[in-house]
Amino acid sequence: MANPDYAPMFSKDVGNFFRSPVREIFKKVDLNAIYSFAGGYPSAETFPLEDIRQCMSLVIDKWGGQAFQYGATQGVTVLREAVARRCGVTPDRVQITSSSQQGIDVCTRVLVDPGDVVLTSNPSYLGALQSFCSYRADIRGVAHVADLQAYRQAFETAIDKVVSEGKKIKFLYMIPDFQNPSGETLGLAERMMLVELARKHGFLIVEDSPYRELRYEGEPVASMYSLDPERVIHLGSFSKIFAPGFRLGWILANPEILDKIYVCKQSLDLCPPVFDQYVAAEFLDSGKLDKNLAKTIALYKSKRDLLLSLLEKYMPQGISWTHPEGGLFLFLTMPEGFDSVKFYDKALSAGVAYVAGSFFHPDGSGLNTMRMNFSFMSPEKITAGVKLLAELLRSEL
Numbered sequence: 466m467a468n469p470d471y472a473p474m475f476s477k478d479v480g481n482f483f484r485s486p487v488r489e490i491f492k493k494v495d496l497n498a499i500y501s502f503a504g505g506y507p508s509a510e511t512f513p514l515e516d517i518r519q520c521m522s523l524v525i526d527k528w529g530g531q532a533f534q535y536g537a538t539q540g541v542t543v544l545r546e547a548v549a550r551r552c553g554v555t556p557d558r559v560q561i562t563s564s565s566q567q568g569i570d571v572c573t574r575v576l577v578d579p580g581d582v583v584l585t586s587n588p589s590y591l592g593a594l595q596s597f598c599s600y601r602a603d604i605r606g607v608a609h610v611a612d613l614q615a616y617r618q619a620f621e622t623a624i625d626k627v628v629s630e631g632k633k634i635k636f637l638y639m640i641p642d643f644q645n646p647s648g649e650t651l652g653l654a655e656r657m658m659l660v661e662l663a664r665k666h667g668f669l670i671v672e673d674s675p676y677r678e679l680r681y682e683g684e685p686v687a688s689m690y691s692l693d694p695e696r697v698i699h700l701g702s703f704s705k706i707f708a709p710g711f712r713l714g715w716i717l718a719n720p721e722i723l724d725k726i727y728v729c730k731q732s733l734d735l736c737p738p739v740f741d742q743y744v745a746a747e748f749l750d751s752g753k754l755d756k757n758l759a760k761t762i763a764l765y766k767s768k769r770d771l772l773l774s775l776l777e778k779y780m781p782q783g784i785s786w787t788h789p790e791g792g793l794f795l796f797l798t799m800p801e802g803f804d805s806v807k808f809y810d811k812a813l814s815a816g817v818a819y820v821a822g823s824f825f826h827p828d829g830s831g832l833n834t835m836r837m838n839f840s841f842m843s844p845e846k847i848t849a850g851v852k853l854l855a856e857l858l859r860s861e862l
C-alpha cells in the first residue's frame with residue numbers, strides 16, 4: 466500500500482524548521498576518521514568515567530527507586546539547591562532543564578509570538594537560530610565592534626528600525642563568554658551597555674552561558690544576570706563542565722518568568738531526567754565536578770594554545786583569527802570573496818572538516834569565515850588537521 470500523503474498533515478511551523486548544517490556533516494562522515502574542527506564536542510577524555518560509576522552507584526544506594534521515578538518539573542530539590550549555591554542565588558530562581566538547548570527553546574516559546582523580534586549577535590549560535598526560526602521569530606543580528614560607542618550605536622540603529630516597523634523586540638540573546646562561534650568575550654562595559662539598552666527599550670536579555678567556567682586566561686567578567694537579575698534570564702549547562710550525554714542544564718530567572726517556563730515544561734517533558742539529576746548533584750556536592758573541571762581547563766588550554774601556535778605557523782597570509790580566552794572555538798576570517806561553503810566539499814574530500822561561518826550569521830553574511838573547534842581532537846590530529854587545512858587554503862587563495 467502506498468504511504469498516505471503526509472505533506473498536508475504537517476503544521477505550518479514545520480516549514481520554519483531548518484536542518485543544522487553541523488549535524489548534517491555528522492551524518493555524512495565518521496568524525497573519528499577525519500580531522501574534524503567542525504562539532505562542538507567536548508573531548509571524551511574529560512568524562513570522568515570512574516567517578517561517574519561511583520556517583521551512579523551512590524545515587525542508587527541513597528535514593529533507591531526514587532532515582533528512577535518521575536520527579537518535580539522544576540528539577541529535583543538536591544540539584545536545584547546545589548546549582549543555587551554554585552550560582553549564588555536562592556533555589557526559587559532555579560529551573561533545571563533537559564540541557565541548555567531546551568533552555569533556549571522554552572524561553573523562546575514563552576516569550577515570542579510569530580513576527581516578534583529577537584535581537585542577537587551576528588554571528589550567533591546556530592541551535593538558538595534554529596529555535597527562534599521554529600517559533601517564527603524575526604531575527605536581527607548586530608555585529609560586534611570594538612569601539613563601545615559604535616557598538617551601542619549599532620544596537621540603537623537596529624532597535625530604531627524595529628520600532629519604525631511597528632514590531633516588538635522580546636529579547637536580546639547573547640553568549641557573552643567565549644561565544645559560539647566567534648570565541649569572543651564581552652567586556653563589562655559592553656554588558657552594562659546592553660543591560661541599560663534593555664531597560665531603556667523594555668526588552669529582556671537571554672544570557673546563554675555554557676562555556677563560562679571554561680576560562681583559560683584573564684579574569685571572569687560579571688555575568689549579565691548579576692547586573693540585572695530581574696531583566697536577564699541566565700542559561701547554564703552541565704554539557705561542557707560534566708558530560709553532554711546527561712542532557713542537563715539550568716535557568717536562573719525571576720520566579721514570575723520561571724513559573725511560565727515551569728508550566729511550559731510540563732507539556733514538553735514533564736520533568737528533567739531524574740537519575741541524571743541525582744548523579745549531577747552528587748558529582749557537584751562531592752567536589753568531583755570542580756576537580757574534574759580543573760583538569761578539563763588545563764587540557765583545553767593546551768589545545769587552544771596548540772591551535773593558535775599552529776595557525777600562526779602554517780596559515781597563509783591574509784587570514785586572521787580570534788584569540789579566545791576560553792570556550793571551545795575560534796573563528797577564522799579569510800580574504801573578502803572567499804567562499805567557505807564552496808570550499809567545504811574540497812576540504813572534506815581531503816579529510817578535514819570545519820563549519821562555514823555564514824551558517825551562524827542570521828543575515829547570511831560571513832561567507833569568508835569559518836569556525837574551528839579545538840576541544841575534540843587529540844593534539845596529534847589538531848596538528849595534522851591544521852597543516853592539511855592550511856595547505857588547501859594556500860592552494861585556493
Ligand SMILES: Cc1ncc(COP(=O)(O)O)c(C=O)c1O
Pocket residue numbers: 505563564565566567590592640645673675701702703704709713714
Ligand atoms: C551557545 C550554546 N548554547 C547552547 C548549547 C547547547 O548545549 P546543551 O548541550 O546544554 O544543550 C550549545 C552547544 O554547543 C552552545 O554552544
